[in-house]
Amino acid sequence: MSAMQLYTIVGAAIFLLALHGLLMTTDSIRRLIAVNLMGAGTFLIMIALAARISPPDPVLHALVVTGLVVAISATALALRLITSAAIAQHSQDSENKGDGDLSEDVKP
Amino acid sequence: MIEPLLWITVPLAPLLFLLLLISFPKALTKLPSWIWVSCVPALVFSLLPPATFSPDGLWPGASLGGDHVLLTTWLAMTAVLWAVAGAYAADSMREGEHLQRFWVFWLLALSGNLLLIISQDAMSFYVGFSMMSLSAYGLVIHNGTSAARRAGRLYLQLAVLGEVLLLSGLLMQAHAAQGSFMFIDWVSAPLDPLTALLLITGLGLKAGFWPLHVWLPLAHPAAPAPASAVLSGAMIKAGIFGLWMFLPDIFEPASSAIVDTAESAQASGLSGWSLSDWSQPAMVIGLISAFFGVVVGLTRTDAKQVLAYSSVSQMGYLLFILALSWQLSAQREVLLIVLLVYAVHHGFAKAALFLSADLLKSGKASGRTQSFVLIAGLLVPALALCGLIFSSGAAAKAGLKDVLENAGLVYWLPWLQIGAMTSTLLLARASYLLFRLQSKAPSQAIPRQRFVLWASLSMMPVLLPWLWMPMNEALLKTLAIYKIVELSWPVVLGISVAGFVIWRGWQVPHFLTRMTNPFLLYSIHFTRRSKKALLPAFEFNLPTAPLRSIERRWNRYWQGGTVNRSAALLLIFMVVAAVFMLIA
């Protein structure tokens, strides 16, 4: 097994682990972490793939860098939203019927 | 020469009068005394018939008028009957409720009756026939008593049934005549037994012979007397008239046409059936009707009801003549005269008798002359119906016998003799019951106008033979001694039996008088049944309650956890898609 394959597999494993996290956790911060983990897995795979030729493919590196930028900004936005949501939740505990019952007879 | 277009004034005159009546409701007390005027055009044209009028604009195939003896005679009789009865009613119906309604229906029925007679095509006939039948309902139930309403219901049910059967029949016959509704074209059209059956039942329901008579003995007595007079005198004859017109060979009984009929019937593969096959059974039915009317009529205690049964009986004879003509196609012309004589005779006599039912109730005879006229006026039509010599009845019966004898069908003759005898019995009972009305009448003078009208109508049976050539000829033939004897003995026998019964004071057994007409029950049963749900409604209702609980569970299941469930679905979708791609 080459290093590339190893990294690829590890990346895939991280990706799946993160997916498992998304499946199981209910806490928003944990979910965010899971998403970041998923990003890490993806980037790992990408970097591993970059190494399939020698010298390593710069295009993929560039993509990873771009991806990281996107991920960081997204995480920032997510953190802001999550904290705001938590504060809103805390102050007003009544309106958490986000995906509420769809039927007619629910009275607010 | 009169313009053919004027034919339409015959049915139109009553309608115009109707318009007048509606427009001036305040004149309701005066206008009806002029209602006889609306019969004048019909009377005029029956004497001076213009050429046939075939307008393009009216319903398809409409064709009115003509100068055939059947048409003119029938028209004259009908017009006179309606005019006299109308004038009578104008006096007798002066008081009471719903007069306007009565006259509206009267005029509609009159218009229809005249139209059907002058029509030369089946459609126009049907137009008139329906108008007459349906409007007569208004006359039947005019009194508004429960008996009248019951009778009316049955009448209407059967009238509508008859009309529908008639329409089906005439559509089929018109189809056989390549889509033509003209009677002229029907002469050479093949006749199908089903069509014939439909026409006979449809028109028979109006004519009221046994076994299609069930409504007649109820409806005729229920109506006011003048209405009964036209019902029995003019309207039911429309059925017989129609049968004569509809069943092939209408006006020109030329032998060629008959041959044609037979040939084309065979050509169209109807296994050689022809109307003459039904002649014998129909004659038997006619005789059954004649006797049935008598037998049942004798048990009745109401004068008008007895008279109605007498109509059933007499319509049997008319059917008999009609059926005979199917068999003796060579003698159709002769038979037509017989039929006409019989119909006219019965029309006037029966109308006069029905009017007596009102007249005798209306007051006491004052003075010897009036009493005499009263008795004579009652007995003349009654005896004429029995077939007394010198009366129209003798002419009618003798004419029929002649035909039978000439055709060698002598085995029918005894039945006719017995019929005459039994008829006499029935009419004796009718006269007896009518006279009893006089005794119950209020002690006031008989209204003059009614008396005159009634008396002139009552004298018709003896006057007619001298006014009208065909009847005159027929009557003259009966003046041989042996004929007089032959005609008289049943009458004399009948009168003797009747006299004996009255002398002994025999009464009709109670249980017989109380027999009710089972068809009344059927009628009410039908009406009730029709109000119940007969067929299911197609309405789809989803079972909401169980669905609702499923939905609630489903919603609860998906509540919350958008992210978790989306992740799960993501996985599941990928697996499914992968599997699908591997399989494909």
Next chain:
Amino acid sequence: MTYALVSLSVPLFCALLLTLAGPKLDSRHAGQIAIVCSALSLVAAWFALMQMAELNQTILLELGGWESGLAIRLRLNPLSSLLLLFTAFMHVLIGVYAAFSRQGVSRDFWPLSSFLHGSLAALWLSADLFNLYITLELLGLTAVAMVALAGKKAYKPAANYLILSLVASLFYLLGVALIYGRYGSLDVVLLSLQTQSDLLTRIALLIMTAGLMLKAALWPLHLWLPAAHANAPTAVSALLSGLVVKGPLFILFLLWSEVAPVDLAQQIGPVLAIAGMIALVAGGLSAMRSPYIKTLVAYSTVAQLGYAMMALGLLLTWQLPQMHVALWLFVIAHGLAKATLFLAAGEMQATLGTKRISGLRGATQTVPVAMFAFAVAGGSLIGLPPSGGFLAKWVLLQPLLSEPQNWPWAFGVLLGTLVSAAYIFRVVAISFDRARINPPDIRPDRVGHWLALLPALMVWGMALTGDWLIQLLAGSSV
């Protein structure tokens, strides 16, 4: 091509400007600037479309002068120019609505909306898998931020949306990486010549498809959509449902109709088509039972995307260019109609002071224009002639009906039609209830109501240009 670039760059520039200006610029001026920019973009897009209609071919442009493979490659064809025009029009319309209706928006709306416009324009013009990733991500982040504009109640749906959007992007990115690793190229046109149906390609395409479906809220990955769309501000909901979900759909379309090898496309086609059919019915049923107006409209988006998915799936299965026409007609007709539905729903909510459908009793009297707009737009969703929705459905139906073995698919369309009719007329029927009228809290806002009606009228007007549109789109089939 220049026109298209103008159409793309003006909103991006505007977004930058508005962001930099920050709080110095008040909401009104920001709005005016944004609207003018969108309008400029609209004019440019119109010229681009006219040019395309004349040329009827594909134009490629490489930005930055890099060699092929690294360069940012833009591609303009009749379809993308039409989508450009559509996007710009929607932005002008929603911008005008946001600026002039009584239901104002916060200042932050304007840079975000310009940004959204720009990223969408970029998306339509991109022909490179990674570019598409970037635009997708921009689109997602902007959309989330816009949902959050609604305030507290929208934070949680926005957060969910964001998480799932990120997941979707990562799925997509992973797929892109795998494709690049396998073929060493990101360019759609180049890839379309290279791809083979081997295992790695399959896995990559599958992962990308899943990600894109999640992002486009295609059934069964639609769970985030109703909450996010229903809770966003009215103007935002209209943009989200009308435009944003179409972005990933476009990528999905490129991916399968160009990048993927034909045999793979034929294999995945039925999956998508079946999912589309289920979406039609399931989304429709959810809409039918929803107690809230905006949730109903949001679920209707899920259902209507089913048509698009079905068209896409069948396009792949049978490789029929006609389906491509149907797909994009659906997208445009749905976008216009959905804009009206959300605007009308928002206006009615505001005027009547209720979120519930049962609160719409008597709406034909109290808010006649908005209700009329709702019904008219609904008619297009149902596919009543001669609306845009009808046009799309008609084109979709033709190949389904021409062969007896395809009839089951047509049955799906029929079901979809019936269900859409059910949920639209559920609202319309209640609005005629005169027995227990729900009185309005405020006087109806005439501008807002009439603006809501405008796209509905346009979607019915589409019928007049039906022949032309069909030919235009048919010309750009790949």
Next chain:
Amino acid sequence: MSALLTWTSALPVLIILSSLIPGLLIFATPEHARTRRTVLNLTGIVVKLILVGLMLRGVSQGLEFRFELNFLPLAPLVLHGDALSLQFITLSSILWLATTIYAIGYLEGSPLRSRFFGYFSLCVSATVGLALAGNLVTFLLFYELLTLSTFPLVVHRGTPAALRAGRVYLAYTLGGGALLLMGIALLHALIATPDFVPGGYLLQHIDNYSLGFQVAFVLMIAGLGVKAALIPLHSWLPQAMVAPAPVSALLHAVAVVKAGAFGIIRVVYDVYGVEASTLLSLTQPLLWLAAATMIYASVRALQQQDIKRRLAFSTVSQVSYITLGVALAGPVAAVGAIVHLVHQGLMKVTLFFCAGNFAETLGIHKVQEMDGLGKRMPWTMAAFSVGALGMIGVPPIAGFISKMYLGMGALEVDQPWVVLVLAGSALLNAAYFLPLLYRGWFGKPPAKGWKEDNFYGQRFETHWMLLIPALFTAVLSILVGVFAGSIFSPLGWSELIVSREFVQ
């Protein structure tokens, strides 16, 4: 395009616009501007009648009226005025006149009149458009527009019952519309959408696509059958009678059910053609269905105690006469079917006007309450009687003419059992109409007086705007029957249609 617009091609468009534009203007009319609304209404009607008169003249001289606009590939929007469409247009224009006057009287003082008359005009425009439609796609377009513009009229009262009826109405008609769309799209997929052609345009393709044609026929007839109220798709009609009387009149006589029946005529004669539909063995099942509907609906009508409901079931039965005539696939029956389109319209509109008058004047809705009506409202009762007797088929009222032609047509194509069905239907019609007449004319008025008594002691027995239209249509029903033989009668025109279109 505009350069090519001659008067013959503009006329069909103008005829539609003559009600569409007033309709849209009426929407914008404020509620209290009664005069303006009335003027708009009447102007529209007069203009339409003039235009229709022009077209009638043109068509009887053999002119071609055709307007075309690009729409779908191979399926343009075509408006085409031929003899058959004129039959329908003339009917709807004349009855629009009567119904509008009636509605003005009926709705006097009630709210939302602008909306009502707006939709009313739209409804007529859709009906006229449907009549003028020159191909299936155009037909579909107006068919759906008709559904949409009628719905607000059905639920106009806004009561829970009206809403329920409206929902049912929509469920059925939109479902039907969807089926029709499927059928039309299927035909288009097979052989595109040419103009309606007398004798149909399918015959040459029949060998290739017989299955497709059969399925399309079933779909289209199912779609049209909803509006034509063929069983089992009729349930909406009796429920829709909760609408205001002018709407019911319009629904039952002109707009909706007739649209279905007219569509069936078009599909069978001008799309499939008699020959092709017989070859595909499509007419016989349709015939059975129509016959079953006639009998079923009549039997159900017997049990209805609500006057309008009974009338509604009668409509179900009577409209099937048209379908029956079409399905018989012979020229004589065709005349019967086409002429019944008009005759049934005249008679049924009379009946609904009268039922509305009873309800408005005396508050009478049930059959049992009709006792003695003839005394209080003789004119209305007379008009009602004309309508009812005509429905039964009593001559010389219009219904009789149609029945006669249908019967002859059935015999002509050797289906004598249909005569039996016609006879049975006539009997049942009599069974459910005559009791009403009996009560009206012979019943005793309630001793306690009427439930309510509006317009008592005025010049007429009810508001003159309610009375005149009823009398007008009643007299028309008699006249078209009595003068059926003249060239300008519906019968004469139907024969012209049949001679031009089906016997070639």
